[in-house]
Amino acid sequence: MSEQSKGDLSLVALTKSFATFTAVHPLDLTIPQGSFFALLGPSGCGKTTTLRMIAGLEEPTGGRIRIGETDITDTKAYQRNVNTVFQSYALFPHMTVVDNVMFGLRRRGDKDAKAKANEVLELVQLGQVANKKPTQLSGGMQQRVALARALVNRPDVLLLDEPLGALDLKLRRQMQIELKRIQQEVGLTFIHVTHDQEEAMTMADSIAVMNAGRMEQLGDPATLYEQPRSTFVANFLGQSNLLRARVNPGGTDDMVTVRAHDVDLEVSREHLPDGVGDVWLGVRPEKLRLGESGGPNHLRGIVRDVSFSGVATQYSVEMPWGQELIVIQQNDGSNRATLGEAVTVSWAAQHGFALDASQDAEAGAELVDDHG
Amino acid sequence: MSEQSKGDLSLVALTKSFATFTAVHPLDLTIPQGSFFALLGPSGCGKTTTLRMIAGLEEPTGGRIRIGETDITDTKAYQRNVNTVFQSYALFPHMTVVDNVMFGLRRRGDKDAKAKANEVLELVQLGQVANKKPTQLSGGMQQRVALARALVNRPDVLLLDEPLGALDLKLRRQMQIELKRIQQEVGLTFIHVTHDQEEAMTMADSIAVMNAGRMEQLGDPATLYEQPRSTFVANFLGQSNLLRARVNPGGTDDMVTVRAHDVDLEVSREHLPDGVGDVWLGVRPEKLRLGESGGPNHLRGIVRDVSFSGVATQYSVEMPWGQELIVIQQNDGSNRATLGEAVTVSWAAQHGFALDASQDAEAGAELVDDHG
Amino acid sequence: MAETAVLSTGSAAPPSRRRRNWVPYALLLPGILWLIVFFVLPMVTLASQSLQEGNVDDGYVFTANFSIYVDALKQYWPQFVRSFVYAGIATGLALLLAYPLAYFIAQKAGRHKNLVLVLVIAPFFTSFLIRTLAWRTILSDDWFITTWAQNLHITDFLQAVGLTDNDSLLNSQFAVIMGLTYNFLPFMILPLYTSLERLDPRLIEAAGDLYASPWQTFRKVTWPLSLPGVVAGTLLTFIPAAGDFINARLLGNTQTTMIGSVIDAQFLRVLDYPLAAALSFILLILIVAMVSVYVRRAGTEELL
Amino acid sequence: GSAGKNASTGGASGGVASRTAAAAQDMSDTEKVVNWSNWTEYIDTSEDGKSRPTLDAFQKQTGIKVNYTEDYLDNDEFYAKVRPLLEGGKDTGRDVWCSTDWMVSRLIRQGYVQKLDLANIPNAKNLDDSLKNVEFDPGRQYSLPWQSGFAGIGYNLKATGGKKIESITQLLTDPALKGKVTLLTEMRDTVGLVMMEQGKDISKFTDADFQAAIDMLQQAKDSGQILRFTGNEYTEGLAKGDIAACVAWTGDVVQLQFDNKDIQYALPEKGFTLWSDNFVIPALAKHKKNAEKLIDYYYDPAVMAQVAAWVNYIAPVKGTEEELVKIDPELGKNPLIVPTDEVLARAQVFRGLSTAEETKYNKLFSALTTA
Amino acid sequence: MSWIKRHLITFAAIAVLIYMLVPNVIVAVFSFNDPAGKYNYTFNEFSTEAWTNPCGAQGICESLGLSLQVGVIASLAATALGTMIAFALGRYRFRGRSATNLLIFMPMATPEVVMGSSLLTLFLMLGVPSGRTAILIAHIMFCVSFVVVAVKARVATLDPKLEEAAADLGANPTQTFLRVTLPLAAPGIAAGALLAFSLSFDDYIITNFNASPSSITFPMYVWGASARGVPVQVYVIGTIMFLLALIVVMTGQLISSRRNRQVA
Ligand SMILES: Nc1ncnc2c1ncn2[C@@H]1O[C@H](COP(=O)(O)OP(=O)(O)OP(=O)(O)O)[C@@H](O)[C@H]1O
Ligand SMILES: Nc1ncnc2c1ncn2[C@@H]1O[C@H](COP(=O)(O)OP(=O)(O)OP(=O)(O)O)[C@@H](O)[C@H]1O
Ligand SMILES: NCCCCNCCCN
Ligand SMILES: [Mg+2]
Numbered sequence A, B: 001m002s003e004q005s006k007g008d009l010s011l012v013a014l015t016k017s018f019a020t021f022t023a024v025h026p027l028d029l030t031i032p033q034g035s036f037f038a039l040l041g042p043s044g045c046g047k048t049t050t051l052r053m054i055a056g057l058e059e060p061t062g063g064r065i066r067i068g069e070t071d072i073t074d075t076k077a078y079q080r081n082v083n084t085v086f087q088s089y090a091l092f093p094h095m096t097v098v099d100n101v102m103f104g105l106r107r108r109g110d111k112d113a114k115a116k117a118n119e120v121l122e123l124v125q126l127g128q129v130a131n132k133k134p135t136q137l138s139g140g141m142q143q144r145v146a147l148a149r150a151l152v153n154r155p156d157v158l159l160l161d162e163p164l165g166a167l168d169l170k171l172r173r174q175m176q177i178e179l180k181r182i183q184q185e186v187g188l189t190f191i192h193v194t195h196d197q198e199e200a201m202t203m204a205d206s207i208a209v210m211n212a213g214r215m216e217q218l219g220d221p222a223t224l225y226e227q228p229r230s231t232f233v234a235n236f237l238g239q240s241n242l243l244r245a246r247v248n249p250g251g252t253d254d255m256v257t258v259r260a261h262d263v264d265l266e267v268s269r270e271h272l273p274d275g276v277g278d279v280w281l282g283v284r285p286e287k288l289r290l291g292e293s294g295g296p297n298h299l300r301g302i303v304r305d306v307s308f309s310g311v312a313t314q315y316s317v318e319m320p321w322g323q324e325l326i327v328i329q330q331n332d333g334s335n336r337a338t339l340g341e342a343v344t345v346s347w348a349a350q351h352g353f354a355l356d357a358s359q360d361a362e363a364g365a366e367l368v369d370d371h372g
Numbered sequence C: 001m002a003e004t005a006v007l008s009t010g011s012a013a014p015p016s017r018r019r020r021n022w023v024p025y026a027l028l029l030p031g032i033l034w035l036i037v038f039f040v041l042p043m044v045t046l047a048s049q050s051l052q053e054g055n056v057d058d059g060y061v062f063t064a065n066f067s068i069y070v071d072a073l074k075q076y077w078p079q080f081v082r083s084f085v086y087a088g089i090a091t092g093l094a095l096l097l098a099y100p101l102a103y104f105i106a107q108k109a110g111r112h113k114n115l116v117l118v119l120v121i122a123p124f125f126t127s128f129l130i131r132t133l134a135w136r137t138i139l140s141d142d143w144f145i146t147t148w149a150q151n152l153h154i155t156d157f158l159q160a161v162g163l164t165d166n167d168s169l170l171n172s173q174f175a176v177i178m179g180l181t182y183n184f185l186p187f188m189i190l191p192l193y194t195s196l197e198r199l200d201p202r203l204i205e206a207a208g209d210l211y212a213s214p215w216q217t218f219r220k221v222t223w224p225l226s227l228p229g230v231v232a233g234t235l236l237t238f239i240p241a242a243g244d245f246i247n248a249r250l251l252g253n254t255q256t257t258m259i260g261s262v263i264d265a266q267f268l269r270v271l272d273y274p275l276a277a278a279l280s281f282i283l284l285i286l287i288v289a290m291v292s293v294y295v296r297r298a299g300t301e302e303l304l
Numbered sequence D: 001g002s003a004g005k006n007a008s009t010g011g012a013s014g015g016v017a018s019r020t021a022a023a024a025q026d027m028s029d030t031e032k033v034v035n036w037s038n039w040t041e042y043i044d045t046s047e048d049g050k051s052r053p054t055l056d057a058f059q060k061q062t063g064i065k066v067n068y069t070e071d072y073l074d075n076d077e078f079y080a081k082v083r084p085l086l087e088g089g090k091d092t093g094r095d096v097w098c099s100t101d102w103m104v105s106r107l108i109r110q111g112y113v114q115k116l117d118l119a120n121i122p123n124a125k126n127l128d129d130s131l132k133n134v135e136f137d138p139g140r141q142y143s144l145p146w147q148s149g150f151a152g153i154g155y156n157l158k159a160t161g162g163k164k165i166e167s168i169t170q171l172l173t174d175p176a177l178k179g180k181v182t183l184l185t186e187m188r189d190t191v192g193l194v195m196m197e198q199g200k201d202i203s204k205f206t207d208a209d210f211q212a213a214i215d216m217l218q219q220a221k222d223s224g225q226i227l228r229f230t231g232n233e234y235t236e237g238l239a240k241g242d243i244a245a246c247v248a249w250t251g252d253v254v255q256l257q258f259d260n261k262d263i264q265y266a267l268p269e270k271g272f273t274l275w276s277d278n279f280v281i282p283a284l285a286k287h288k289k290n291a292e293k294l295i296d297y298y299y300d301p302a303v304m305a306q307v308a309a310w311v312n313y314i315a316p317v318k319g320t321e322e323e324l325v326k327i328d329p330e331l332g333k334n335p336l337i338v339p340t341d342e343v344l345a346r347a348q349v350f351r352g353l354s355t356a357e358e359t360k361y362n363k364l365f366s367a368l369t370t371a
Numbered sequence E: 001m002s003w004i005k006r007h008l009i010t011f012a013a014i015a016v017l018i019y020m021l022v023p024n025v026i027v028a029v030f031s032f033n034d035p036a037g038k039y040n041y042t043f044n045e046f047s048t049e050a051w052t053n054p055c056g057a058q059g060i061c062e063s064l065g066l067s068l069q070v071g072v073i074a075s076l077a078a079t080a081l082g083t084m085i086a087f088a089l090g091r092y093r094f095r096g097r098s099a100t101n102l103l104i105f106m107p108m109a110t111p112e113v114v115m116g117s118s119l120l121t122l123f124l125m126l127g128v129p130s131g132r133t134a135i136l137i138a139h140i141m142f143c144v145s146f147v148v149v150a151v152k153a154r155v156a157t158l159d160p161k162l163e164e165a166a167a168d169l170g171a172n173p174t175q176t177f178l179r180v181t182l183p184l185a186a187p188g189i190a191a192g193a194l195l196a197f198s199l200s201f202d203d204y205i206i207t208n209f210n211a212s213p214s215s216i217t218f219p220m221y222v223w224g225a226s227a228r229g230v231p232v233q234v235y236v237i238g239t240i241m242f243l244l245a246l247i248v249v250m251t252g253q254l255i256s257s258r259r260n261r262q263v264a
């Protein structure tokens, strides 16, 4: 197999159509070498297909794939310096853990296969189970074997297709930390596919949100979260309260007021798209305060649901026009509300964002039921 | 089958031993009729075994089970008015959805089986797939079929053994809301087994935490979370920062000071167990404030990790003695810290709790790796 | 051989794969060619042989003598009927016997599973002729089984229902059906086992949880879910049993002659090849017809 | 000894061989073996049943090993087994076997058997005069008799409940025997016995006679009287008692008596068949000369007497009777080995059949036996 | 009483197992008989003679040898042919799939007499001599389908992701097949081979149609012997084969389960 020159991974107008269906519309994307990149999106949006094209397991209908200067579009899967950690792990059940890990090195005739494999197994803290069969390991351990098996080859790009999808919550959180640690240690380019938004935000340097075969938004987690550019991103990445509003003429350089349900609300001008009159005014639940301390924007409503979850409590506050706003209040001793109480909800102007009202307010928030 | 008188479910010294192993030590518990009760604990602690005894699928080694006044210990599974929603759903693959749902009614010769089944299917929003086979449904839909199949029988007690365990995060959160709504609508006694702590806290009226076949603590979610009575509960239910401390003599009626790593810290007297000198002083991450605004207790350290997750940001703050404290800060515009920054961490006296130092500080926080 | 997915039914078509499409044909070629030359071609030859006239000494000529089919059926219909009746009863009995054993192996045997499975399969290696001969010893008049059966009036009963002709057990319809049942039992057990092993025990618990008594659980859950195994097992038992003649020869009498025996004798003793070929062909056609009706009714369309 | 009647007028159409059997390269000198297929219960054995004295002696005498196989159970079956090989010009793996007259006739006609080299069989001169010239093999060019004998009734007292079975009618109708009677697949014996029972002469019967016999058999079969049609394998069942009574070759029955006193035979009053089985050497036999030496050996009256004393069939070799008496004077009085005139008077020989007749009768009979 | 009720299935299963094994017990018992005459049907006297000399009956070991030889060759050939077909069916979509499935099913749905006799008819017409080659051809033919079914069941459950993983890790198609696909399909292939061997070894009807007098397989020998008195050696060999099957399969199981438990 040829040693390819390392470098950034670039996808140029990469496209994939199946018989009747285009899974990935022309996609342009550059992922810097050594970064932790997350691909996020609802089920069926084309994440796996994109990854499989990068791995060489699926032939693109159009476009090119490059690593640094080298075009690998026509290189066979087994000749690419790209490895994958599959959601189902796809460990070879007939081989021991260490044989699994050595598999790739052996194929390339690496003399040091054994030593390197053991080293990587230490890295993922599995030295002691090197001679077991994968089926004898727990899910978390198998997950780490799959990771080791890919890592050991020091690929130019490591693809992770929902590697944590099958783990339960607690283990999943632990593995996220592990994975991030390992990536920082080895410094490879990771492309991580997940549809756990929190996971993407905690781990990645940058995130691309995909929807129906197209990229909706690309950026670092905080920007994406705080300034979504579409209702889809606003709803898909965390929760959003979206209020139908009309931009009032005037306003200051920094600030604009919008009128929502007969209330005037302030929003930073920089968070308002140019040239639109009807907007969705968005605000994240954790930006809302019960009481008036949150900022100049006030709304009054009735608490319809209180849900304690340890770290925080989530409230549903019903507005006079029937909409329920979600408010998240950290359980840090700040004021609480009770069911049925009439409360004021407030937030600061810079915490709001406005989106073109021509979009569907529910985009990205549907019951993701067809995933099973 | 006999109509049993409804009432509270009581377990009296209920015990289960397998050949070499006692899975459930004598367990006493009363679950009020109509309540949503959660059974929480690490893998292998005996949750499923307890449920199976209630369902009649496992014969207790000792003790009694009562519903209201009726002792059902020796009643056969198929004669008990108790139904289970299994983690794997255990839907009959050869029957349509509606046939699955009618199964229990049919066995009891209910003439209205069809109508009742359709009604319950509407309740779980599956009316439109009544005539499909379970394999044609997504995971979330299957889950709701399993629920409907149990609900339709209006059992005295509905047992849910990790019904959401197999769902992915987003769907899981949606199903939690559904489940809670349905329980409130039908008003049956639900016993819900899970090892997702947040799930238990959001949903249940009261929670029992089990550990190694014994009940560690029983109470409503907030009490359990705010005032854990053991390090196991403190760690298992959410995260805790535990500081080794010694109780200083004296103090006021309300307040005691403890000395931890050469710093005096205040804690409410009511949160201190009687008659102990060495304690673990615990404080939840969300109770810690960056800066001095949190309360009288101050500690200084260096930020070692910052992890953004949308709603909140989690910091790791290293103390001079090496321990890392976890701080969770809601992203509500309050002050943030950067990696490497020296910060003060503060909290109020009433947010601390003290636990007997003879316990293991790591109990309940181990890598739950053997679960796979 | 615990790997007895061997005789199972039902499996979905594989995912379509993007590969050079000569590969599957290359893989198929040798085996399929073999089957065409040594299975399909013989069937064609057989069909043509059945329409010839002549004799061994003077040779045969093709005369499209279809009347031979009519004659063959006219003369040997009792043997056909008998074969299917015996095979049917034996299949039913085998199902009755195999089910509890297969269920036991699949769901209850635990760590003895492999041992029991091996015990089911190992007799294959003792030629079935030897074992059938052993039945002759077991059922012979001077053995205690017959004596017991006589003392318990079982022989009287068997005679009354016409399964035996006298107060012996051997050389009777009873013995033939018993032998058929015995010999083809493993072919029933293995596919049943495979489908029962796949049966999730939690479904049985779920049925109990939903008020189904053990019998209702069996009828409504276990049985329907084991149907693919039942279909496969009954076919693998019925088909060879209907064509068998060893059991009838070794354990039966002139009243129990099965069609296989006639075919064998016509081919290998009487040397009336056209008649023998016609009988073979009729047997094949009848079986294929019955199987396709059965499979369609049982609702297991793709058998493999 | 003399068989009295010519038991060997079997093949009506016999006489000229239509084809000549191919000879193979004779390996006799290099391979000291001869492969002999024969009927069961047809040779002398030691008391313990584990060795065969005359064969052992032959091997000692000549150094030729005899592979003696008792796989000749029935003429038709044996014929069907070897025919494809003979027809295809292949070696049958056998150097010699013993076929019944009518079968010999067919084998000669089809060119499946070779001419004997009488130079290798000097003892052939001992052949009983009455058997020297037979219709199916004039001048005995292809065959030499091994034994002659009768088909009669054999029965097991234990299984008949002490009852004697003496006539074919009794055999076919006695309810005490229901389901425990076997008949021979050998058409000439089974049908012959029945025709005689019906008062016919089997040396000149008609189609109607034959059909009448078949009808009687069919009736017996339909009533469940008949357990099975068998070749020579009836002996085990008879010994065991699974078969109460059967049509049997009498010598077999006498041999079974050595081990089991309940075994009896009867020669039906109305008549019984007489036949003979003959050595033939098939085409392409690899050890023809050794086979001829074997035949020669058995045509020594002293050797033949040993066989006859054991098998209880009629020996075709002159001087056997004298040798028999030397072994045991009683044997000379055995009506099976040395039949009296009274016995011989009742014995009949099945007439030769034309090919067409044979096909017709075979079809009728096989419809009975195979279904 | 309720104890009996609860274990009803176990009792029924044991009873059926006994029914299945009784003949083998009888065979084993009679292998130690020293029969009174030439027929081995009543137990006369205990003797190990036949065990010390299992080839003591003329032709028995030749026939056993032939059966083993045919069984091995036929099962190997059928396994090779059947495995290829199974892979084609289990891994590819192609035109003629259902026709192929039908062709595989038909031999299993054809009674043995029909198969044996039709093959004989063909051989008669083509002038192919009966004998060893004819037997082999026949055995391979009727074993192929069973191998296909056994292997396909396994191949169908193989996760195609594993092959992708191999390619992803740099294994070319040949390496992928040899190192991943084949070893994973091995249990199915072994099961198919074992099934083929036992079917071949046990076959009488089809064999009898295509055998010549110089190619007597073991079942044919037994059939012949049943007409003239079964020698005790037949019982000995029957018992040996039974035990052999037990031992082979059990050790196979043991090895694989030990390998799986290794370092547990
Ligand atoms: N081989 C194929 N033939 C036809 N359509 C396909 C094929 N593979 C994938 N698709 C379709 O392409 C779309 C994208 O699929 P893909 O697997 O990339 O989604 P994904 O984003 O990974 O979803 P998930 O989160 O469920 O894994 C889906 O609608 C899917 O049905
Ligand atoms: N049939 C059995 N025989 C022996 N031990 C058993 C049996 N069933 C359960 N156990 C043991 O009893 C203990 C409790 O099991 P249980 O299934 O109740 O745990 P759990 O709390 O439901 O765990 P999880 O969260 O993993 O489902 C475990 O250690 C388990 O190994
Ligand atoms: N056991 C030897 C019997 C020989 C019988 N020969 C058959 C002659 C048929 N007519
Ligand atoms: Mg995907």
Ligand SMILES: [Mg+2]
Pocket: B047, B048, B049
């Ligand atoms: Mg559990």
